[in-house]
Amino acid sequence: MVSSKSGWIAYTYNPSIAAAVxxxxxxxxxxxxxxxxxxxxxxxxxxxxxxxxxxxLVGYIGRAMSAQQSPNWTLGPYVIQSTLLLIAPALFAASIYMELGRIVLMVKGEKLALVRVSWMTKIFVAGDVLSFLMQASGAGIMVTGSSSSSSTGQNVIIGGLFVQIIFFGFFLISALVFQRRIRADSAASAVADQYPWRKHMWALHSSSILVLIRSVVRVVEYVQGTYGYVMGHEAFIYVFDGLLMFALMVIFVVVHPSEVNYLLGRGRAVVRMGGLKVEADVMA
Known part of the structure; x- marks a missing residue:
């Protein structure tokens, strides 16, 4: 968002309606x-x-609405797209964090985890909630309109993004250490290999890297400020945010964690029997 002497300006370019749609x-x-x-x-x-x-989804709808209004933007659609697209990955992170603990339980690898399983979800999700609240409050401060509040809001958002990066970094280290310990322990490896844990760890690693890349680019965006190169070029929001988060959602469509839940005796999943796919129910 840009404030100028001639009035309020949402973007330093005209957003593409085709890309938004x-x-x-x-x-x-x-x-x-x-x-x-x-x-x-x-x-x-x-x-x-x-x-x-x-x-x-709603964030890009807001962006499409802004594109239709160029250059006479209104505050509503801008706030929708800027806030929702900023905080959505924090929600993705919460589910990613919770899956790791379930994978550890599935392969009976509690003793090999860097963080005790009973604390794993609590620690990572707590950090994610903090990141979410900081980014959401920073976005709220930014849209009040004054230059001082905009600067304060950007700093709060940067802080929230750094919290997200730190916790994701620790999460990746925890996941990698867990995998390394399983491979180094023949008995644990024999137990783990009875379960399809590798593909789910791949999904966690790849999705985490996507969020990390996106968060680093967002940090650069807000550090540079309103007139910086990243915020001044629309391609960054689609290549380093929208496309990466879409890829994350596709990864979890292909490698859905319901299989982990099912093998823990919870919920429902598609399983193979005699080469045929059938649906099975297991109540927690």
């Missing part, structure tokens, strides 16, 4: 797929990711 469609498809899988499989710890998908 494309991402509305992409997130509509993936979010509806995740919603279907959520209720079909009862993988309730993925509720934050599904909500994040709807935030992305």
């Amino acid at each position: 494309i991402f509305v469609i992409l997130f509509a498809v993936t979010t509806l797929l995740h919603t279907f899988h959520l209720f079909r499989t009862r993988t309730w710890f993925f509720i934050p990711l599904v909500i994040g998908g709807y935030f992305e």
Whole structure:
């Protein structure tokens, strides 16, 4: 958001309506797929990711609305897209954090975890909530309009993004240490290999890296400020935010954590029997 002597200006360019509509469609498809899988499989710890998908969807709808208004933008659509697209990845992170603890339990690897499983979700989700609240409050401060509040809001957002990066970094280290310990322990490896844990760890690692890249670019964006190169070029919001978060949602459509839940004796999943795919129910 830019404040100038001639009045309030939302963007330093005219947003592309075509790009916004494309991402509305992409997130509509993936979010509806995740919603279907959520209720079909009862993988309730993925509720934050599904909500994040709807935030992305509504955020790009707001961006499409802004594109239609160029150059006479109104505050509403700008606030919708700037706030929801900023905080949606924090919701994705919450589900990612919760899956690691379940994978550890599935392969009976509690003794090999860097962080005690009973504390794992609490620590990472607490950091994620802090990051979410900082980014949301920073976005709220920014849209009040004054230059001083805009600067303060940007600093709060940067702080929230750094919190997200720090916790994701620690999360990745924890996941890598866990995998290394399993490989180094033949008995633990023999137990773990009875379960499809590797593909789920791959999904966690790849999705975490996507969020980290996106968060680093966002930090650069807010450090540079309103007239910086990143904020002044629309391609960055689509290549280093929208596209990366869409890829994350696709990863979890392909490698859905319902399989982990099912093997823990919870919910519902598609399993193979005699080469055929069938649906099975297991109540927690």
